[in-house]
Amino acid sequence: MSALTLRLRESMPAAIDVSHLVPERLAELGVGRIAELPLWCGSERLRVDEVFEVSGDDTESLVFEADAPTLQGVGYRMARGTITVNGPTGAYCGWKMRGGKLTVRGDAGAYAASGMRGGLLSVEGNAGDFLAAARPGERYGMEGGVVLVRGNAGVRVGERMRRGSVLVEGSVADWCAARMRAGTIGVLGDTGAGLGWGMRRGTILLAQPPELLSPLFRENGEQRLSFLALLARSLESLQTPFTDLLRATATVRRYVGDRSVAGIGELLLLDGKSLS
């Protein structure tokens, strides 16, 4: 069996909603009927084979070939199998994802991993704004699983997130971990303004001291935390520099906040240096 591949025939001006094209739903349907499935492109209702060239037959391993960020809702509620996007994706990639593995070999749009509950979302390029964040009106952002971004991420990474791990190997923009409830966010590069604003619980792992940190994050001193070893072990298979960094870290410099909301979230500086 070869991966079920959907190659975009031509760039579309509108977003293409592919949220229903996930392994467990396609498996129920059978390969033959996938071509005739309806597909919304903007306000126009088309068929899958009008938009994509369909080949392959393994519904557990789905591949999208796209050269423009028009695919919206890739991997929506997916629970198993793998989806690979060779190219960029639009918004809501991995939205409410529950399991399996979703890989984007390009950039991901806004709200990636929003409401995600399980599985692994791997973005090899950059992620847009609101990565793992709550949508307006929603109580929580990401609620489980692991997100790995090899590049940078936009504003409000992990806003209102409550469980799971978001690892950004590049930098993040402003308001990272704002109003965070729990979970783990790691950043190897720079962080912007408003880091951890209104954070109640959860962990921010930083490879380098933030340029700006609210004084309402209180210096908590040098700590030796056993759970970091468990975290390092859980990341082993991802082949990310976070693993070695965590392994090499005996003690961390810890800041606790945001005390303006009586938060006991933590910011851990993995290089052990204190804020200058």
Place this chain on the structure above:
Amino acid sequence: MQINGVQIEDTYAEAFDMRATRMIITGPDATWAMHAAQAMTGFATSVIGCGCEAGIETTLAPGQTPDGRHGVSVLMFAVSSKELGKQVSNRVGQAVLTAPGSAIYAGLEGKRRIPMGKQLRYFGDGYQISKVIDGVRYWRVPVMDGEFLVQEDTGMAAAVGGGNLIFLARSQEQALRAAEDAVAAMRRLPNVIMPFPGGVVRSGSKVGSRYKALMASTNDAYCPTLRGVSERSQLGPEVGAVLEIVVNGLTPEDVSSAMRAGAGAIADRGADGGVLKITAGNYGGKLGRHHFHLREILA
């Protein structure tokens, strides 16, 4: 049947169904991990008076533990899942939480779970932190030397308790030497513990007593000082002392392997080492589901 001049009695050890769990205790070094494990498995020789039977299964190198520190693997057995849960909570709370630098993790998988950190987290008085890593919940409880890391719960398994070997020797010292050999051989095996002091018990009991309030009393049949006094005495004039090793294991096969290793080590001492006979304790087969026949095990 005789091995090395040691008589193997045609009898069996009668063992019972129990509930068990394994926990991995880690510490800042091997010594402190062991302190925690010893405290946790202390006073856990018999369910009759201790609530559970527990022991150290093995020590673990840093590469073998979840957090990469020195560790000790502990097995705990009780008569019911409810009692096991109570004992795990009490003992982790009093012996592991209290030990400097310690952390504790589940050592058994499985759907049936026994709460471990689930209750203990409240010691954190609201400052405790939950971390879910790979779908497993851990609690970080602030303590005076940092954080106590405890897994939410541990797996429970059906297990077997009460496998035993009873052996007769010419003198107490010869009985003790044989016991030491046997326990050393049995400790090399996984999935079993010998819950009594040093793995050995000298106060074997029988069911019932002449005192109404007591359910069990001394096993007069094997007490050398009651030879010629008790009608039930099984001891000839050559017997100086009798000792017993009790073994609990996760499966009947584990208990049987341990009994084979132990009986083999005792028989290796041989008649020259003062060992006269190996037998086993049972209650006529009515109380326990598992029967370990000595001659089959040693065949």
